[in-house]
Amino acid sequence: MVLDFEFRKQVMDHHISSDLIKYCYQCSRCTDNCPVSAVSIDFYTTSGYNPRANILNALLGYKDAIFSADPLAIWGCTxxxxxxxxxxxxxxxxxxxxxxxxxxxxxxxxxxxxxxxxKAIFENGKAIPSQPAIERRRQQLGLPEIPSPDVNIVQSLIKNIGADKKLK
Ligand code: SF4
Ligand code: SF4
Structure with a gap:
């Protein structure tokens, strides 16, 4: 594993309580209580979602260990x-x-x-676009129409942070 000092610095700079992360003593209480770990960790192979390991790798600057792994290693967190x-x-x-x-x-x-x-948010201004079936059901239930978001504003915000380029 390669130690990436720049990545380590970014982690430390990002953490609002940066004084605290370095005091992680790998007690594993996070993993023991994580509902995703409870259903995904195989204790024989130690594969699955493991917050303790993520903190250790982030703290040590082991960027490759984090990003070359299965995407679940990061995105498993709910x-x-x-x-x-x-x-x-x-x-x-x-x-x-x-x-x-x-x-x-x-x-x-x-x-x-x-x-x-x-992409759905960029194109529709929200993650779950309106659907005629949902609108009809709302009408039947006497619920008000859901206001449409201003897609132009949403797109400007996404473009301002350059995230639109990642969607292509
Ligand atoms: S981050 Fe996890 S392993 Fe580290 S001290 Fe906190 S609970 Fe323990
Ligand atoms: S926030 Fe994420 S890592 Fe923490 S317990 Fe919940 S699912 Fe697990």
Whole structure:
């Protein structure tokens, strides 16, 4: 594994509680309480989603270990925040995981469905476009029409951060 100092610095700079992440002592309480780990980790091969390992690799700057792995290694996190709650060192793990997800998207390594969902937002202004069947059902239930988002504003925002280029 290659140690990437620049990546390590980015992790440390990104973390709002950067003083805390370096105090991770690998107790594994995050992984033990993670609902995704509970259903995905194979304890014989240690494959599956493992927040403890992600924190260790991020902290040590092992970029390759994070991004050359199965995309589930990062994207498995559902941001339920349980790990943030149970970490004895008060590390905001989900903040690091969001950074890793953004990085993986930038590198074109995110799962296909992430780009698909971002494309739907770019084209429709929302992740789940309106569908006639849903609109008819709302009418039957006497619910008000859902206002249409201003797609131009959404597209400008996405273009301003350069994310539109990643959707091509
Ligand atoms: S619970 Fe906190 S201290 Fe323990 S391994 Fe996870 S991040 Fe590190
Ligand atoms: S926020 Fe992510 S890593 Fe943390 S417990 Fe929930 S699913 Fe697991």
């Amino acid at each position: 941001v339920c925040d349980t790990c943030d709650e149970v970490c004895p060192q008060n590390i905001e793990l989900t903040e690091i995981f969001t950074f890793l997800k953004n990085k993986s998207t930038e590198m074109g390594k995110a799962p296909e469905f992430i780009y698909g969902q971002a």
